[in-house]
Amino acid sequence: MAITSSTAGASLTTPTAKGAAKLAEYARTKAQRKRRERAIEMVLLFAACVSVFTTVGIVYVLVKESLAFFSHVPVWDFLTDTQWTPLFDDAHFGIIVLLAGTVTSSAVALAIAIPLGTIIAIYLSEFAGHKTREIMKPLLELLSGVPTIIFGYFALLFVTPLLQKIYPDLPGFNVLSAGIVMGIMIIPYVSSLSEDAMRAVPMSLREGSYAMGATRFQTAVKVVVPAALSGIAAAYILGISRAVGETMILAVAAGMQPNLTLNPLEPAATITAYIVQVALGDLPHGSIGYQTIFAAGLTLMLLTLFFNLIGYWLRRKYREAY
Amino acid sequence: MSATLSKRAEELRGIIRVHKRWDAVFATLGLLAMMVGVLTLAALFAAMITDGVPRLSAEFFTEFPSRRASQAGILSAWVGSMLVMLVTALFAVPVGVAGAIYLEEYAKKNWFTDIIEINISNLAGVPSIVYGLLALGLFVYTFGFGQSILSAGLTLALLILPIVIVATREALRAIPQHVREGAYACGASQWQVVSHHLVPYGMPGILTGVIIGLSRAIGETAPIITIGALTFIAFLPPMPFSGDPPAGIFDWLFSPFTVMPIQIFNWTSRPDQAFHQNAAAASLVLVVLTLGMNATAIWLRYRLRKNIKW
Numbered sequence: 001m002a003i004t005s006s007t008a009g010a011s012l013t014t015p016t017a018k019g020a021a022k023l024a025e026y027a028r029t030k031a032q033r034k035r036r037e038r039a040i041e042m043v044l045l046f047a048a049c050v051s052v053f054t055t056v057g058i059v060y061v062l063v064k065e066s067l068a069f070f071s072h073v074p075v076w077d078f079l080t081d082t083q084w085t086p087l088f089d090d091a092h093f094g095i096i097v098l099l100a101g102t103v104t105s106s107a108v109a110l111a112i113a114i115p116l117g118t119i120i121a122i123y124l125s126e127f128a129g130h131k132t133r134e135i136m137k138p139l140l141e142l143l144s145g146v147p148t149i150i151f152g153y154f155a156l157l158f159v160t161p162l163l164q165k166i167y168p169d170l171p172g173f174n175v176l177s178a179g180i181v182m183g184i185m186i187i188p189y190v191s192s193l194s195e196d197a198m199r200a201v202p203m204s205l206r207e208g209s210y211a212m213g214a215t216r217f218q219t220a221v222k223v224v225v226p227a228a229l230s231g232i233a234a235a236y237i238l239g240i241s242r243a244v245g246e247t248m249i250l251a252v253a254a255g256m257q258p259n260l261t262l263n264p265l266e267p268a269a270t271i272t273a274y275i276v277q278v279a280l281g282d283l284p285h286g287s288i289g290y291q292t293i294f295a296a297g298l299t300l301m302l303l304t305l306f307f308n309l310i311g312y313w314l315r316r317k318y319r320e321a322y
Numbered sequence: 323m324s325a326t327l328s329k330r331a332e333e334l335r336g337i338i339r340v341h342k343r344w345d346a347v348f349a350t351l352g353l354l355a356m357m358v359g360v361l362t363l364a365a366l367f368a369a370m371i372t373d374g375v376p377r378l379s380a381e382f383f384t385e386f387p388s389r390r391a392s393q394a395g396i397l398s399a400w401v402g403s404m405l406v407m408l409v410t411a412l413f414a415v416p417v418g419v420a421g422a423i424y425l426e427e428y429a430k431k432n433w434f435t436d437i438i439e440i441n442i443s444n445l446a447g448v449p450s451i452v453y454g455l456l457a458l459g460l461f462v463y464t465f466g467f468g469q470s471i472l473s474a475g476l477t478l479a480l481l482i483l484p485i486v487i488v489a490t491r492e493a494l495r496a497i498p499q500h501v502r503e504g505a506y507a508c509g510a511s512q513w514q515v516v517s518h519h520l521v522p523y524g525m526p527g528i529l530t531g532v533i534i535g536l537s538r539a540i541g542e543t544a545p546i547i548t549i550g551a552l553t554f555i556a557f558l559p560p561m562p563f564s565g566d567p568p569a570g571i572f573d574w575l576f577s578p579f580t581v582m583p584i585q586i587f588n589w590t591s592r593p594d595q596a597f598h599q600n601a602a603a604a605s606l607v608l609v610v611l612t613l614g615m616n617a618t619a620i621w622l623r624y625r626l627r628k629n630i631k632w
Binding site for chain 2 (some may be wrong): 036039040041043044045047048049050051052054055057058061062064065073079102116119120121122127138139140142143145146147148149150152153154156157158181184187188195198207214215217218220238241244245246247248251252272275276279280282285292293294297300302304307308311312
């Protein structure tokens with residue numbers, strides 16, 4: 001009995017010790033694995049935060065340099081002065097001059113992009129067959145894939161001479177041709193998003209309308225468009241913020257002279273074109289000229305942020321739930 | 323009785339005819355509207371080809387820019403573009419994919435995640451020139467990278483980061499839940515699920531996003547002008563270990579540079595007609611490059627999506 005118990009004890013303790021050792025090893029590897037998983041998660045989190053750092057960086061840089069700028073130039077002058085001559089001896093800093101250029105060029109662009117984009121969206125969503133849509137949509141999206149500098153070249157050397165044949169007094173640099181080309185470039189932004197919104201309208205709404213005897217056009221205009229209005233409005237807003245932020249077409253084709261006018265037949269500088277113009281010269285770091293581009297950039301940023309927020313709000317508020 | 327009925331039917335048919343006519347009018351309008359876009363594209367290509375093709379030759383790719391238009395080439399521009407793209411890809415791909423994996427697979431639903439999400443969709447709407455200002459203030463002057471390939475590459479990487487993140491998230495979201503559950507059931511850790519299954523399966527979508535992002539980056543002009551890239555560069559960045567004294571492995575990162583869009587801008591803004599032909603030729607090269615990348619991405623997405631059956 002004693003012998004057996006001792007042998008049994010011996011034969012029992014060895015496996016238990018082994019088991020305990022193994023368990024401890026498991027626990028160790030598990031803890032190790034947990035630590036490693038935790039570390040990986042931290043690395044991934046850091047990567048996700050890079051976008052936040054970018055925003056913080058943008059705001060920090062713009063605000064820091066703008067504060068330095070506004071310590072020289074009163075905000076009131078910046079907003080109300082009607083001259084923009086920051087690099088002259090008699091320096092004036094009236095952002096309204098550059099804003100006029102931005103507003104004029106965007107207005108021309110949107111006058112092209114919004115009607116054409118909307119018509120194309122309605123056509124592709126409600127009229128075109130499957131095949132037409134599959135071919136036309138990527139073809140139109142090519143327009144937004146062409147680098148904007150090439151559109152600038154096109155506006156200056158193709159569209160402007162063309163317009164000069166119709167209207168001979170048109171100067172070589174003008175907002176009109178830049179705006180037209182910019183509008184055509186923005187068409188796909190407007191049409192793609194609007195079409196997506198229209199296609200998301202459930203079939204039952206269309207069927208109801210057809211059952212009442214409505215034609216395609218009536219259904220499209222009176223049922224589908226109102227139902228997709230929030231998405232369409234968001235597409236317009238995206239188009240606006242593209243137009244406001246567009247740089248190279250205007251820098252190349254619209255000339256870079258600040259000009260307080262809303263006439264698209266004249267040359268004018270936009271906020272973006274001014275930044276390019278200054279960056280092309282070599283202004284010393286920390287000079288007032290260097291700081292003006294950050295103040296202009298801040299204005300631009302606030303402008304697009306404003307439109308983006310409206311777009312975000314529109315999508316939220318008027319999102320139809322079917 | 324029947325006469326009035328047939329008269330009313332005729333009236334009804336008239337109304338229908340009028341409405342149908344509006345249908346036809348609108349369909350024509352739609353086609354015309356699309357033609358505006360397509361014809362513009364065609365005119366753009368026609369203009370570039372007629373002006374540019376005579377200038378395209380082997381020398382055009384192997385010559386530096388010159389004061390004489392007929393001898394100028396895009397050597398420094400295309401080398402610069404490639405090197406900047408290299409830096410952009412090396413930064414944007416790992417960071418973008420990792421960030422997307424975090425948001426899609428790890429992140430808990432809380433205010434912090436919401437902030438990151440709103441922030442990314444906001445960044446996608448920031449004009450590209452603002453990224454140039456960020457780079458000018460931060461990379462060029464605060465970090466002291468100067469007006470270098472490194473500054474430009476990082477700037478464009480930040481610019482395309484939202485594109486890469488959104489594409490990767492969509493690719494991951496398209497993978498069905500049972501793939502994850504199967505892997506967990508076999509005892510895989512979360513990272514093993516991600517690295518062994520989700521990333522490989524999502525690769526087509528991720529690749530598409532990366533290519534589209536890079537094709538956008540290669541055509542960007544404004545942010546690179548803003549950081550102060552030079553428009554006239556008649557030398558190449560130093561090759562590692564070449565020259566005397568030998569250049570270090572990373573010296574090219576800090577070299578001054580130019581890129582194709584800037585070269586085009588420079589040639590377009592000269593009054594001399596001959597330089598406009600150079601601009602057209604360089605535009606043709608650039609547009610073939612970007613549209614080629616876009617087409618590859620579309621083809622890739624189409625092709626690979628067709629083969630997937632979950």
